[in-house]
Amino acid sequence: MIIGQFLLWARTATPGQRAEAVGALARAYLYSDLSPDERWEAETAMTALLDDPSPLVRRALAEAFAYASGAPRHLVVALANDQNDIAALVLSRSPVLSDADLVDCAALGGELIQTAVALRPRVSLGVSAALAEIAAPGALAVLAANEGAEIGASSFARIVARHGGNPGVRGALLARSDLPLATRQAIAVALSESLSSFVLDCGWLSRERAERIVRESREKATLAGRMCADWSSTCGGRGSSRRR
Numbered sequence: 001m002i003i004g005q006f007l008l009w010a011r012t013a014t015p016g017q018r019a020e021a022v023g024a025l026a027r028a029y030l031y032s033d034l035s036p037d038e039r040w041e042a043e044t045a046m047t048a049l050l051d052d053p054s055p056l057v058r059r060a061l062a063e064a065f066a067y068a069s070g071a072p073r074h075l076v077v078a079l080a081n082d083q084n085d086i087a088a089l090v091l092s093r094s095p096v097l098s099d100a101d102l103v104d105c106a107a108l109g110g111e112l113i114q115t116a117v118a119l120r121p122r123v124s125l126g127v128s129a130a131l132a133e134i135a136a137p138g139a140l141a142v143l144a145a146n147e148g149a150e151i152g153a154s155s156f157a158r159i160v161a162r163h164g165g166n167p168g169v170r171g172a173l174l175a176r177s178d179l180p181l182a183t184r185q186a187i188a189v190a191l192s193e194s195l196s197s198f199v200l201d202c203g204w205l206s207r208e209r210a211e212r213i214v215r216e217s218r219e220k221a222t223l224a225g226r227m228c229a230d231w232s233s234t235c236g237g238r239g240s241s242r243r244r
Contacts, residue, residue, distance in 0.1 A: 003041050003044050003045050003048075006021075006025075006045050007045065007048055009021075010049070010052075013063045015052075015054035015056045015057060016056060018049070018054065018056070018057045019020055019054070019056040019057045019059070019060040020050060020060070020066075021063050022045075022046060022049050022052075022057055022060050022061055023061070023063065024059035025042055025045060025046060026046060026060070026064035026065060028042065029042045029043065029046070029063055029072075030044070030070055030071065031067050040193070043072055043075075046061060046072075046074065046075060047072075047074070047075065049061070050078050050079075052073065055082075055083060055085075055086060058079065058082055058086050059085070059086050059089070061075065061079060062079045062082070062087075062089040062090050062209075063089060064084045065079065065090060065094065065096075066090050066092075066093040066094055067093050067094070067095075068086045068090050068094075068096075069095045069096065070141070071094070071096050073096050073234040076090050076096045076097060077097070077101060080094070080097060080105050080106065081108075084109070084112045084113060084216075085112075087105065087109070087113060087116070088112055088113065088115075088116035088128065089116075091105055091113060091116040091117050091120075092116040092117070092119045092120055093120070093121075099124055099126050099127050100115050102120075102127050102130075103126070103127060103130040105117065106127075106130060106131060106134060106135065107130070107134055111135075111136040111138050111139055111219055114131060114134070114135040114136060114139035115138060115139040115142050117131065117139075117148060118131060118135065118139050118140070118142040118143035118203070119142055119146065120146075120148070120149045122148045122149075122150075123143065123146060123148060123150065124150055125151070125152050125155075128143060128149055128151045128152065128155050129152060129154070129155045129158075131143055131155075132151075132158040132159045132162070133158060133162075134179060137163045137166040137168065137169050138168065138194075140159050140163055140166075140169050140174045141161075141166070141168035141169045141171075142172075142173075143159075143172075144159065144169060144175075144176060146171035147173040149244075151176075151188050153182075153183070156173065156179060156180055156183045157180075157183055157186075158184075160173070160186055160187060162188075164186070164187055164190055165190070170186070170187055170191070174187060175186060176181075195225060196219035221240045
């Protein structure tokens with residue numbers, strides 16, 4: 001393919017035609033046996049189309065490159081900084097993007113971008129830590145619900161400190177088997193204290209009764225957390241025995 005001819009054709013083609021053509025070109029780049037010169041020409045043409053005024057064209061590129069480890073890095077990074085619906089395609093899937101790329105995009109983007117990062121099949125400790133510091137509640141709920149997300153103890157604590165009062169975040173955290181006992185207790189106590197304040201304001205319970213409920217909730221959370229930890233340890237040990 002001659003770059004000039006392709007770009008000349010693209011000037012008069014409809015957005016749908018350009019999107020179809022660039023999608024085919026991207027797939028040929030990834031999966032066809034192109035010569036080095038042909039690969040260079042294809043990459044040059046796709047780079048030029050990053051400036052296409054139609055989002056259909058850039059979306060076609062993002063869809064073609066989303067899962068591909070052989071996608072040109074500069075193209076994927078550019079798409080990750082495109083408009084939200086296009087950027088989310090590569091941010092949620094692309095193996096080409098580094099942790100630094102993901103953190104930068106999450107810091108500059110809104111909740112949709114942060115959620116795309118949180119949805120990745122694997123989220124590293126570093127990326128989780130960054131999201132814990134900056135992400136909106138909806139993105140943090142997705143992160144907590146993602147079994148492929150590694151979340152450190154300090155990140156769990158930071159999520160609770162920032163958005164532990166959000167029901168979606170709280171529920172997703174409590175469903176995790178690796179939630180630290182101290183964090184589980186903190187969530188339970190915060191919820192109990194919130195409910196206690198509510199019923200006190202309504203005059204439904206005496207202060208002594210409300211304080212007793214908070215204390216009992218704290219003790220139950222501690223016991224449940226220890227039982228969960230013991231169960232996980234026992235099952236892990238049995239799994240190790242079976243593997244041996």
